[in-house]
Amino acid sequence: MADSPLTSGDLKLIVVTPESTALDVAAEFVALPLFDGEIGIGRTHAPMIGRLGFGELRYKVGSQTSTYYVDGGFVQVQDNIVSVLTNRAISPKDINAAAADDQLQEALARKTSNPEEMAIRERLVLQARAQKRVAVKR
Known part of the structure; x- marks a missing residue:
């Protein structure tokens, strides 16, 4: 997926699987399934590392919300960069x-x-x- 230009109000979302980089986009908001619930991440979120569950990753760009299925793994948030390491990231259409x-x-x-x-x-x-x-x- 092509890089989106990062603006001052954006997060950088990077989703990596063992095979490839599934997503590398600028987003305004990211929601992730943690093993014990869901977390929403906006700009200037506190640094964190979390264990992912199985479920829907959502990210918002403008008025459009896109989704992916993520198959566990880990998330790291630091300096407006959301890094997701997962076994699989699948578009809903797939x-x-x-x-x-x-x-x-x-x-x-x-x-x-x-x-x-x-x-x-x-x-x-x-x-x-x-x-x-x-x-x-x-």
């Missing part, structure tokens, strides 16, 4: 809602016999539900 529904059904049917298997099942359920929520909003 989310396969049927595949997410299949993943959800398989995860719910998955048998577990120990805490590790339960954690894996919970992660799969959270991922599938978050993808479905983002896909429905498009």
Whole structure:
């Protein structure tokens, strides 16, 4: 994605996955799913590092709000730069809602016999539900 010129009222949003830089844009506001809720980030936000959950990343440029699905990871905010490191960043138009529904059904049917298997099942359920929520909003 092409760089947008940064103005004095903007944040720089950079979203990086293991494969590529998914986003590198100027934004007025960014909302991210943390593992325990959601956070909104505006200009001059206090420096922070947070653990991401699975869900919808939103950013606003002018009157337009754009979204992406992010698959966990970390966020760092410092000097009006929002850096997101995530396993996956997917545009809503690229989310396969049927595949997410299949993943959800398989995860719910998955048998577990120990805490590790339960954690894996919970992660799969959270991922599938978050993808479905983002896909429905498009």
